[in-house]
Amino acid sequence: MADDIKKAIEEEILIEVENLSVDFPISRGLAWWKKDIVSAVSNVSLKIARGSCVALVGESGCGKTTLANTLIGLITPTGGKVRYKDQDLYEVSNADYKKIRNNMQLIFQDPYSSLNPRFTIKDIISEPFRIRKNISELEIANHVERLLKLVGLSVRDKDRHIFNFSGGQRQRIAIARAIALNPEFLICDEPVSALDVSIHAQILNLLLDLQKELNLTYLFISHNLAVVRNISTHVAVMYLGEIVEYGEVDEIFNNPIHPYTKALLSAVKDDDPIILEGDIPSPINPPDGCRFCSRCYLKVDECDKDHPELLEIETDHFAACNLIKKRTA
Numbered sequence: 408m409a410d411d412i413k414k415a416i417e418e419e420i421l422i423e424v425e426n427l428s429v430d431f432p433i434s435r436g437l438a439w440w441k442k443d444i445v446s447a448v449s450n451v452s453l454k455i456a457r458g459s460c461v462a463l464v465g466e467s468g469c470g471k472t473t474l475a476n477t478l479i480g481l482i483t484p485t486g487g488k489v490r491y492k493d494q495d496l497y498e499v500s501n502a503d504y505k506k507i508r509n510n511m512q513l514i515f516q517d518p519y520s521s522l523n524p525r526f527t528i529k530d531i532i533s534e535p536f537r538i539r540k541n542i543s544e545l546e547i548a549n550h551v552e553r554l555l556k557l558v559g560l561s562v563r564d565k566d567r568h569i570f571n572f573s574g575g576q577r578q579r580i581a582i583a584r585a586i587a588l589n590p591e592f593l594i595c596d597e598p599v600s601a602l603d604v605s606i607h608a609q610i611l612n613l614l615l616d617l618q619k620e621l622n623l624t625y626l627f628i629s630h631n632l633a634v635v636r637n638i639s640t641h642v643a644v645m646y647l648g649e650i651v652e653y654g655e656v657d658e659i660f661n662n663p664i665h666p667y668t669k670a671l672l673s674a675v676k677d678d679d680p681i682i683l684e685g686d687i688p689s690p691i692n693p694p695d696g697c698r699f700c701s702r703c704y705l706k707v708d709e710c711d712k713d714h715p716e717l718l719e720i721e722t723d724h725f726a727a728c729n730l731i732k733k734r735t736a
């Protein structure tokens with residue numbers, strides 16, 4: 408991590424997640440009265456400091472979007488807490504939640520489905536201001552122009568309809584709307600994965616520039632570790648609903664501890680990568696022991712029954728693995 412970025416990360420914790428769990432009850436096929444439990448997020452604790460960019464990585468279905476939606480108040484957790492600057496998101500009044508929500512915004516993966524194609528750019532970007540009411544048309548027009556410039560779009564395009572724009576331009580419009588009310592915290596859920604590879608760098612650079620200019624804090628969800636290395640300050644690795652490793656980005660890339668993180672990194676770094684057998688297992692009634700043990704190439708007998716806790720192995724570097732527990736015991 409570059410020194411200037413390190414300095415920009417402040418001590419203040421903006422978001423604190425404590426023992427967060429999200430279960431979804433689902434019907435068991437035709438026996439609709441019998442319910443299975445999908446353990447989408449399990450006992451996750453995380454702190455996000457102002458000015459940082461925490462990358463959330465892990466395979467499809469491991470719970471990244473569910474965790475992100477719970478952080479922002481869109482899914483009520485089954486257990487645990489989410490605090491925004493010491494305010495409990497699920498305990499505050501509706502009026503306070505609305506204020507907090509203006510400070511937390513989401514950018515979705517797919518700008519084609521997240522923006523209404525019948526609207527003009529001006530309609531889309533001005534929507535958050537209209538909801539706020541008591542603001543004049545002139546002020547709204549000024550804000551729209553300011554935001555279009557900020558995200559690198561031409562002010563002349565403001566009356567054109569969304570269907571006239573490319574994927575990259577649509578994502579810029581979605582970003583403009585997300586930053587309209589000056590949020591402090593932005594969740595980017597796979598913001599480039601639906602876009603052509605040739606424009607990934609432009610959108611990522613835009614997000615980096617906006618972070619500096621507007622002093623934003625990011626939770627950045629991605630499958631792509633090369634992207635994560637460039638944009639994030641910290642990395643949280645998720646597996647089957649749990650965070651199995653967390654630390655500063657350089658520490659995770661240079662000194663991965665968990666066998667799952669090692670496998671993910673070896674797929675992008677090594678000529679002879681560690682291949683994990685099979686797919687991520689179903690989160691319905693997950694095993695009591697280590698959730699990774701069915702695919703772990705370093706598994707020992709106790710992994711079937713002992714559930715490893717996330718422990719601080721080195722300063723600010725956490726991992727949850729029975730082998731590490733043994734090493735540090």
Ligand SMILES: Nc1ncnc2c1ncn2[C@@H]1O[C@H](COP(=O)(O)OP(=O)(O)OP(=O)(O)O)[C@@H](O)[C@H]1O
Binds near residue numbers: 431445466467
């Ligand atoms: N509303 C729901 N009802 C039941 N199960 C759900 C619901 N939402 C998510 N799930 C399940 O929870 C698990 C986590 O899903 P989630 O979308 O959070 O994963 P993800 O890591 O974001 O995946 P991807 O990388 O594909 O976006 C999955 O098994 C998913 O099927």
Ligand SMILES: [Mg+2]
Binds near residue numbers: 471473
């Ligand atoms: Mg997702």
